[in-house]
Amino acid sequence: QQQVKQSPQSLIVQKGGISIINCAYENTAFDYFPWYQQFPGKGPALLIAIRPDVSEKKEGRFTISFNKSAKQFSLHIMDSQPGDSATYFCAASIKAAGNKLTFGGGTRVLVKP
């Protein structure tokens, strides 16, 4: 049973456009929601993270929106650049339970110049 569902599986966006990736979770005990960016041949790298007491968090061109009642959260990449082409993973964990991450299935983003 996949506790974190991520969509879409892939995404093509023009340079300067907005990329939006959505995730939904089932376990209401999750209290930490990070997003990871992964380039081919590399491990995932933490991009941005949010806690459920905050509805939005912005870091540069990356914004997380969080809807606790709907059990959904999303990543927006503003002014997308070719260098943003990568696979993005949402994840969730329970901090008091060893911070074990449950990942979504991933979204491959291609930014066309």
Next chain:
Amino acid sequence: DAGITQSPRHKVTETGTPVTLRCHQTENHRYMYWYRQDPGHGLRLIHYSYGVKDTDKGEVSDGYSVSRSKTEDFLLTLESATSSQTSVYFCAISGHTGESNQPQHFGDGTRLSIL
């Protein structure tokens, strides 16, 4: 880099053979994790460690064992490799400050092929 080294980076082996993957960290972090990455599944937790000699199972632990005899090393062993264990394996580390765990940082992975 977060001071994580995985070895080997690539390995090809045959069904039924034992395989050990190593994760070495230089950050003195308390927590260490092993994940496997397969298309469409994201990363799934195999085992994790919350201290020397303290380990626990993750979501997909069947067929895997781990050991942590010192803070810096976390070993993942496939006792008798099967083709279903062909995957990319990632190690991650995480520190701990008070009641708050720090984010996980990942190594660059080991690509394991079992023929």
